[in-house]
Amino acid sequence: MPLTLSELAADHAEEGMQPYLWTMNFGPQHPATHTTLRLVLKLDGERVAAAIPDIGYLHSGFEKIGESLDFNQYVTVTDRMNYISPMSNNVAWHMAVEKLLGIEITPRCSYIRTIICELMRISDHLLCLGAMGLDIGALTYFMYAFNARETIYDICEALCGARFTNSYTRVGGVMCDITPQVVQMIRDFLAEMLKVMDDLDRLLGRNRIFVDRLQGVGVLSKEEAINRSCSGPVARASGVVRDLRRDEPHLAYADFDFDVCCAREGDCLARYQVRMAEMAESMKILHQAVENIPAGPVNVGPDRRSILPPPGKVWTTIEGLISHFELVMPNRGMPVPCEEVYAAIEAPNGELGFYVVGDGSPRAYRARCRPPSFIHFALFPQLIRGHTLSDIVAVLGSLNIIAAELDR
Amino acid sequence: MPIEEIVNSLRVSFGDPQAGAPPASAVPIVTSWRGTTRVVVPAEKSYDVLAALKQQHGFDMLVDITCVDYLNYPGARDRFGLVYLLAGTETGLRLTIRVFVNEPEPSVRSVVGLWEGANWLEREVWDMFGIRFQGHPDLRRILMPEEFTAFPLRKDYPLQGLGERHNFPVLTRGES
Numbered sequence: 001m002p003l004t005l006s007e008l009a010a011d012h013a014e015e016g017m018q019p020y021l022w023t024m025n026f027g028p029q030h031p032a033t034h035t036t037l038r039l040v041l042k043l044d045g046e047r048v049a050a051a052i053p054d055i056g057y058l059h060s061g062f063e064k065i066g067e068s069l070d071f072n073q074y075v076t077v078t079d080r081m082n083y084i085s086p087m088s089n090n091v092a093w094h095m096a097v098e099k100l101l102g103i104e105i106t107p108r109c110s111y112i113r114t115i116i117c118e119l120m121r122i123s124d125h126l127l128c129l130g131a132m133g134l135d136i137g138a139l140t141y142f143m144y145a146f147n148a149r150e151t152i153y154d155i156c157e158a159l160c161g162a163r164f165t166n167s168y169t170r171v172g173g174v175m176c177d178i179t180p181q182v183v184q185m186i187r188d189f190l191a192e193m194l195k196v197m198d199d200l201d202r203l204l205g206r207n208r209i210f211v212d213r214l215q216g217v218g219v220l221s222k223e224e225a226i227n228r229s230c231s232g233p234v235a236r237a238s239g240v241v242r243d244l245r246r247d248e249p250h251l252a253y254a255d256f257d258f259d260v261c262c263a264r265e266g267d268c269l270a271r272y273q274v275r276m277a278e279m280a281e282s283m284k285i286l287h288q289a290v291e292n293i294p295a296g297p298v299n300v301g302p303d304r305r306s307i308l309p310p311p312g313k314v315w316t317t318i319e320g321l322i323s324h325f326e327l328v329m330p331n332r333g334m335p336v337p338c339e340e341v342y343a344a345i346e347a348p349n350g351e352l353g354f355y356v357v358g359d360g361s362p363r364a365y366r367a368r369c370r371p372p373s374f375i376h377f378a379l380f381p382q383l384i385r386g387h388t389l390s391d392i393v394a395v396l397g398s399l400n401i402i403a404a405e406l407d408r
Numbered sequence: 409m410p411i412e413e414i415v416n417s418l419r420v421s422f423g424d425p426q427a428g429a430p431p432a433s434a435v436p437i438v439t440s441w442r443g444t445t446r447v448v449v450p451a452e453k454s455y456d457v458l459a460a461l462k463q464q465h466g467f468d469m470l471v472d473i474t475c476v477d478y479l480n481y482p483g484a485r486d487r488f489g490l491v492y493l494l495a496g497t498e499t500g501l502r503l504t505i506r507v508f509v510n511e512p513e514p515s516v517r518s519v520v521g522l523w524e525g526a527n528w529l530e531r532e533v534w535d536m537f538g539i540r541f542q543g544h545p546d547l548r549r550i551l552m553p554e555e556f557t558a559f560p561l562r563k564d565y566p567l568q569g570l571g572e573r574h575n576f577p578v579l580t581r582g583e584s
Contacts, residue, residue: 056551063536064560068567099442226468226497229525242497338482339441342493342504344471355491357476365481370472370493378528407551 021049028057032135032393035403037377039392046388051381058407066367071097071171071334074367079165081369082405084127085120087156088347090169095250096343096354097364101334103172103306107294110252112178115186115289116159116168117251117345118282122193123152124348124400125233125275125282132272132397133204136213141203148196155185171334172306173299186290190283197279205276214269218383218395221266229375232350234399237274238266244346251345256288268398306334333362340366349373349400373405411445411501414465421460422453446504454507455517458492462522467494467503470523473530475537479563488514488539515540518547536561 026039036057042050062081066074071094078089091113098105105113130145153163159182160168160175168175204210220230225238235242243260245253261277263270299307308327313320326332336358344353350372357366376399383395415438437448449457461467471493478484486508494503509516518541519526530541531550538559541547549556556572558565 056549056553059551061560064567102442224524227524229470229472229523229529231471240497247500340476340491341442341444342472342491351471353472353493355472355474355493359481366474366476368472368474368476368491370474374528374532375525378525 020044026051026392028054032396033401033403034131035401035406037401037403037406039380041389041392043389046390048384048387048389048392051384051392053377053380055377055403056407058403060408062408063367063369066364068363070362071364074364075169076165076167078369079167080404081371081408082124082347082349082352082373082402083165084402085124085348086164087116087166087168088120088124088345088352090167091117091251092343092345092347092352093354093367094169094171095345096341096356097171099341099343100339100356100358101171101306101336103300105172106297106300107252108177108296108298109173109300111289111293112174112298113169114252114256115178115286115293117347118285118289119152119155119186121282121348122279123149125279126152128348128397128400129200129272129275132394133210135393135397136210138204138207138210141200144196144199144203148193151185151189151192155182155189158182158185170299170307177298178293183290183293186286190286190290193279193283197276197283201276211269213391213394214272214398215267217268217387217391218398219265219267220379220383224379224382225266228379230350230379231375232346232348232372233271233274233278234350234376234379236260236262237270239264244344244351248344250343252289253285255292256285258285268394271398330362336360336362342370344370347372349402349405350376369405369408371405371408373400373402374408377401377406411503414461414501414503415445415447417465418447418457418460422449422457444502444504446506448506448508451507451509451516454490454492454505455519455522458494458505458519459522461494461503461505466496466499467501469495469497470519470525470529471495471502473519473526473533475533475539475561477537477561477563487511488537490516490533490539492519509539513540514538515542517542518544520544535559538562 022043024041024043026041027033028036028038038054040052040054041048062077065077075090075093078093079086081089126145126149130142133141156166157163159178160166220238222239225235225240239262241260241262246260258281261274261281263274309320309323314324338358338360340357342353342355344351351370352372353370355368356364359365380395380399384392439446474491476489476491478487478489488509490507490509492505494505507516516539518530520530528550530544531547533539534541534547535549535552536559552560558570
């Protein structure tokens with residue numbers, strides 16, 4: 001969105017007093033923004049005097065589309081919000097829908113969803129840290145991180161057939177059950193990941209150049225973090241001890257033993273360290289989860305009228321055919337109350353919630369997403385003020401801004 | 409303090425003492441569904457209620473501000489419903505505040521003074537629904553282009569748009 005006349009006039013007035021300030025465009029096409037976002041910078045030499053974010057380049061009306069697709073169709077759109085951890089978005093969306101419909105998922109399903117959420121957290125943090133290293137100049141680090149992400153994509157492929165945009169969950173369950181082969185792949189991945197974590201830590205954790213680039217840059221105080229609605233690793237790096245996995249246990253998190261990782265400093269280095277520590281905690285949760293997946297059905301029963309019956313039943317039995325018909329006809333479908341709910345999960349980036357309004361039809365009347373990237377990017381002008389041009393990539397990387405989620 | 413006591417103290421501070429109606433229909437109206445407590449607050453009192461919740465009851469975090477357009481919604485009386493999702497980082501409680509506003513000129517007092525995080529959230533609601541936030545320091549469109557005139561998430565705005573994309577000015581090679 002371009003700047004308004006009033007703002008440009010104000011800029012000119014300011015320029016009259018500070019003729020030495022340069023105006024520079026950062027983005028929307030810049031390798032370090034990784035996606036499309038634009039910053040208008042006011043530079044005093046190499047120092048950033050002001051940064052005006054300009055977003056909306058990737059706005060695609062996801063919330064409007066949510067009003068015309070039904071609860072199961074919209075999951076494909078949630079994939080495209082934070083495409084670094086698509087299954088987390090799937091889980092968040094269907095958790096909100098199930099809360100609206102009053103569906104209680106089976107224990108097996110909640111374990112599977114926990115496992116994929118934690119895999120996605122590792123994947124998201126690996127990308128965030130890898131890209132941050134890349135922008136700062138540590139290309140090897142990026143390769144190590146992306147190599148491990150590749151294994152996660154392989155697991156996704158074995159789990160549901162898709163590597164990138166998975167659309168794995170369904171109302172009342174998941175697309176297909178987890179197999180022993182996938183469980184074994186996750187076990188192997190965890191063993192491999194130990195070495196990757198070690199490598200990553202030894203490459204940059206105490207690297208003098210890297211630490212100097214991050215320490216004391218983009219400091220966010222605890223009060224500011226709360227006041228500006230921060231959540232997730234960004235808030236925890238500033239000392240806000242808030243983790244929805246512990247505070248509002250959803251899915252199967254109440255069964256597992258894990259720590260909430262926090263730091264006090266609130267600078268880019270603290271955010272880096274919190275993400276590293278969270279990956280170790282995710283591995284701890286995964287270890288406990290894959291060994292204890294409960295037996296039993298993965299989807300809720302047909303009497304809940306939410307899950308399509310398996311194709312074999314539809315083709316060979318009249319009951320299967322009827323329940324399939326009841327679900328897919330536009331005037332039948334799931335029983336939806338005229339109510340509204342908000343449900344949130346602790347996504348890799350922070351609190352990811354959906355506010356869903358039902359009006360009796362099988363479509364959401366309103367499907368609002370609470371995007372953590374949007375809220376964290378609003379911090380940026382304040383975090384970068386007074387730092388140098390080269391610190392922009394460090395701060396952007398530490399906030400993990402995903403423009404598709406930012407603009408939706 | 410449990411959520412019921414907070415809601416009761418809201419009733420005492422902001423309820424209408426003259427009404428004499430049973431508490432359920434008194435202002436503010438409180439409902440609870442699936443473990444979430446929702447409080448409906450009149451638009452002119454919304455800022456004061458939110459300020460009291462932040463300063464006295466520990467709701468120090470504004471999780472989200474969003475809006476729902478209730479055009480043709482079954483049983484709806486008001487056009488727009490603003491939704492403030494609050495959370496307490498120390499108390500761990502959540503509360504939903506709903507404020508109904510109507511056309512023409514739907515507007516409500518901005519809460520940027522209470523939570524800095526409301527800045528972009530209110531800009532997004534203005535951009536998508538056209539609800540004015542009085543006292544907002546920088547109420548511009550945030551996702552849509554500045555020259556856009558409609559409010560796309562209103563229910564009377566069609567999914568495929570009003571042809572804005574087709575009417576973009578075409579710049580030829582000679583002109584550029």
